Amino acid sequence: MLDKAFSVKQAQRLDRIAIEQFGIPSIVLMENAGRLVACEIMRILKKSKGNFVCIICGAGNNGGDGFVVARHLLNNGYRVKVFLIGSVNRLNNGPAIHYKILKKLKCPIQNVSRLNQDMLKDFKKATLIVDAIFGVGLNRAISDPFKSIIEAINTFKKRVVSIDVPSGIDADTGRICGVCVKAYETVTMAVLKKGLLKNSATANTGEIRVVDIGIPKQIKEKILG
Numbered sequence: 440m441l442d443k444a445f446s447v448k449q450a451q452r453l454d455r456i457a458i459e460q461f462g463i464p465s466i467v468l469m470e471n472a473g474r475l476v477a478c479e480i481m482r483i484l485k486k487s488k489g490n491f492v493c494i495i496c497g498a499g500n501n502g503g504d505g506f507v508v509a510r511h512l513l514n515n516g517y518r519v520k521v522f523l524i525g526s527v528n529r530l531n532n533g534p535a536i537h538y539k540i541l542k543k544l545k546c547p548i549q550n551v552s553r554l555n556q557d558m559l560k561d562f563k564k565a566t567l568i569v570d571a572i573f574g575v576g577l578n579r580a581i582s583d584p585f586k587s588i589i590e591a592i593n594t595f596k597k598r599v600v601s602i603d604v605p606s607g608i609d610a611d612t613g614r615i616c617g618v619c620v621k622a623y624e625t626v627t628m629a630v631l632k633k634g635l636l637k638n639s640a641t642a643n644t645g646e647i648r649v650v651d652i653g654i655p656k657q658i659k660e661k662i663l664g
Contacts, residue, residue: 444631447575447611449662453629456662457654466533468628469500471652472602473507473537476626479648480508480567480600481515483624489566491518495588497572497606498525503534504602504628505571506541513546520561521548524572524584554587568592568599570620572606575632580617581607589618598623604632605643613637621645629654 445453457463484490494509496502502523509519521541527550530538541548549557562568570592572585581589589607592599599622604610607619613634622645627635629652635644 444633444636446633450575450630450632453654453658453662456658461655463653466536468652469503469533469537470507472628473504474511475650475652476504476600476602477508477511479624479626480512480569483598483600484567487566491564491566492569493561493565494519494521494569495572495592496521496523498529498534499574500533501571501574501602503537505569506534506537508569508571509541509546510537510544513544519546521546522558523548523550524588526550551584553584554591558588559591562591562595562597565597568597570599570601570606570622574603575610577616578609586618589620593621601625603627604635608634608640608643610634613640615639619643624648626650628652630659
């Protein structure tokens with residue numbers, strides 16, 4: 440299985456070729472990713488009594504996927520609360536567009552610079568938590584406020600769905616960057632990442648689902664040789 444998994448550089452090249460050579464806008468890939476994660480969450484919660492979902496977003500593309508998840512859950516009648524770690528001004532084009540759509544939909548969004556009481560109260564009440572903090576590019580030790588927030592997520596032992604890779608896991612080596620989200624399920628985009636199958640990652644990914652976000656098959660075949 441590992442021989443069919445992609446390194447971080449290969450996964451990033453996959454996206455780049457899809458966007459630059461095939462003309463698939465990154466915002467389309469983000470929309471597809473978030474919609475598929477939302478579908479997976481709805482499957483998980485189908486027989487659940489609760490319908491309150493907390494979505495924790497970083498300022499990168501992983502957070503943008505989280506904004507899309509929030510919109511699709513709202514459209515399907517779920518109660519949603521979004522926490523954005525960091526400044527709105529740090530959002531690049533794709534995430535910023537999806538953030539603005541959520542604001543127009545009056546989705547509850549709270550910008551946070553540290554772990555606070557609102558987060559703790561909502562984590563406790565949540566039926567499920569979505570981890571949209573860090574994507575595959577993380578390769579450094581995690582510090583606050585991210586460290587404290589991830590530790591709080593784990594403390595409540597809720598079902599957590601991580602987008603692409605549980606935040607805090609190196610997607611190449613599978614090692615934990617100081618602390619990581621312990622996921623109930625990891626929904627990873629387009630291809631399996633090598634680090635999800637290595638070292639400490641295997642105890643923290645939960646079930647792994649690879650979803651097709653619309654990247655042409657021939658690109659994957661070309662990269663794997």
